[in-house]
Amino acid sequence: MIDKRDMTYDRFEEVAGSDGFLADTAREVVDSDKVNRFTGHLGELRADGAPAFESRHSAVPEDAPDSFYINRAKEYVESVSGAIGFAADEPAEFQADPSVTATSTGMRSVSLQQMLNGIEVWGMSPKVWLLDDGTVERVVGDTASLSADLPVTPVVSPETALAVAAAKAAEAVTLETPFGTDELPALDVSQGFRRLSAQPGNNQPMTFSNGPFEEAVPARLVYLYMGKEARLAWFFTFSRKNLVVQYHAFVEAAGQGVDAEAPEILYFYDATNHVVAGTVFKHNPNEGALVQVTFPPPLADYPTLVPAGLPEGFPGAWTSPTNGSVATEGNNVRALGGNRLPFEVQVGPGDGITVFNPLANSPEQLVTSIFYFCNYMHDFFMMLGFTEEFGNFQKVNVTGRGKGADPVNAFAIPVEIDGTATMGTRADGLAAEMNMGLVEGTNRHTALDADVVFHEFCHGVSNRLVGGLADANGLREQQSGSMGEGWGDFFALSIVNFSRAQERTVLGNWVVNDPGGIRNRPYDSQYPGTFAHIGLGRGQVPGNPDLNYREVHNVGEIWCATLMELIRKTSAALDSKERGYRVTWQAVVDGMKLTPRNPSFLGARDAILRALRAMEGGSLTSAEYAAVRTGAWEAFARFAMGFDAVATNASFNGCQGGVAMPPPGSQD
Secondary structure, eight states: OEEOSOTTOOHHHHSTTTTGGGGTHHHHHSOGGGEETTTTEESEEESTTSSOOOOSOOSOOTTOOHHHHHHHHHHHHHHTHHHHTOOTTSOOEEEEOSOOEEOTTSOEEEEEEEEETTEEEETOOOEEEEOTTSOEEEEESOOOOOOTTOOOSOSSOHHHHHHHHHHHHTSOEEEEETTEEEEEOOOOOTTOOOEEEEOOSTTOOEEEOOTTSSSOEEEEEEEEEOSSOEEEEEEEEEEOGGGSOEEEEEEEEESTTOOTTSOOEEEEEEOSEEOOOOEEOSSOTTSOOOEEOOSSOOGGGSSSOOOTTSOTTSSOOSOOOBTTEEESBOSSEEEEOTTSOOOEEEOOSTTOOOOOOOOTTSHHHHHHHHHHHHHHHHHHHHHTTOOGGGTOOOSSOTTSOSOOOOOEEEEEOSSOOTTSEEEEOOSTTSOEEEEEOBOTTTOOBGGGOHHHHHHHHHHHHHHHHTTOSSSSOOOOSHHHHHHHHHHHHHHHHHHHHTTOSSOOOOOSTTTTTOTTTTSSSOSSTTOOOOGGGTTOOTTOSTTOTTOOTTSHHHHHHHHHHHHHHHHHHHHHHHTOHHHHHHHHHHHHHHHHHHOOSSOOHHHHHHHHHHHHHTTBTTTBOHHHHHHHHHHHHHHHHHTTBSTTOEESSSSSSSEEOBOOOOOTTOOO
16 A cells, blocks of 8 residues: 555666675576565575585484574575675674474475564565475575664654554555455544553564554564665554454654654555355355265365374364354364354254254354365365464464464354455464455355355465464565465365366356356466566556456466466376375475565475475375476466566566476476
């Protein structure tokens, strides 16, 4: 809504000598298309050919703990900071997320946060990929050069900055959704805000009372990289009712020309994922009648395989009897109606089955449906590695890993609601909130359609796996947010297609009562948009003047279409739809774990390709991997993300398509 950053800024053109590092070892490690010209740093540095690295922790301990990989990663980035783009006099300080991510093949990914003076450099959060023996493979993600003498002490008080940001967050707003528009009224902030708590540190973390907003307002200092400069800013989060809207606001705190009484908002956006989106419809009323399904269903109902290492008795119980009854409230999901209560039924007598058997078209049916869909997705993604230590949604983590206390609060509200279907995802340990309502015009409910609920649950998965668990906020640049939409569409379609003879390529057709669904075009091999079209507005796309690839849902279609082609190519390479789907799903989830915060399409592409390579010698033979790799590159090249494609940063600016296959001998 407000973005004062100059995303067209080219550091190499503006700062003399800033490209000097490219003449050294880095040029041997990575091509120029791996350079983020906005920051002037490499977005990927491969260890093969990078400056020599000797760890102070050279001995690999047996059953290496997370601290081992964290120390290794921090040491490595410190040792190669010059090859990444830091000048000798520029500080390269990093803080590690304490949770180390492991892929299905044993690779480790350590998420780092660039710091300066004990203050976060917002959005600069690289990941370090390591093999299980501690060998560093590469560094991916954004970093930026900042001056060591940036201000530490704000001249703008947090109360003054809060008043400016709150006034913006309280404005009336029109929510644009695939189901139409909703109007949120203005809020009254005249009563002000009371400081509730404060913690020590240069970043001055504190919390204010909620005022007219839904939740208390957290605040802290961050450095915001703007292009030509970096600014000290106050960072706030404002949540409107039911987290239908959750604003992030950056207000200038210090620097040349800052007015201490009337500071400027530098960056302001809505962080909520708005989507087009017992006895249950297993997908939606178009695809089968109401059926009675056990909660949880048998493992045969899931298209994934159960890997080793999951808690004994997986999948765990979805509900727990209390005082002679069970409710749509369990360890993974709290499904609630418009009265903010779960659907409760009496426990069956003796060994009989207790059934959530609501009346058709009742509020209880909506609650039962959303409870089923969200729990199903919890189990599905847990089998792909979205487990407790990696931030899944659970009230209690039985392994003791992760934080717990964060099930999905899923509201099935039996009327039209603001946003129609929304999801608010927060950091590990804080519950996510999903809201589903009626679609205006069709009177059909999003809680009854797996297309919508599955898509939205995927937002929670990608928000937490990409960029670490500290704030679930790693998909905020334009291409990054678009991929959040694309991942959601891809899983919503591919899960149902696994057991279908004929592939479905249209999303949300039931809920909007339109055979064309809620997207611009079907997700078949003829989908017209490509990476080369990103940034082109309406009337500018050759042959398709009605398409607008300057909007996140539309750009997300390109990512989904690419992944749909990837799953087709993988299935063909393995001559097995079943294996093709499972290998692709695993590579996509493993790829999320390797993908740095705020990635471009090409950064996420590379993470998927690396995840596939790690399967060689395990779930794939060498011959199978070679065929799968070729098919994967063909899928990416089909959508102009070939070996010669270029992304100057993760905005919609400067995307250059390419259709080349990788040269012989190159590695992913």
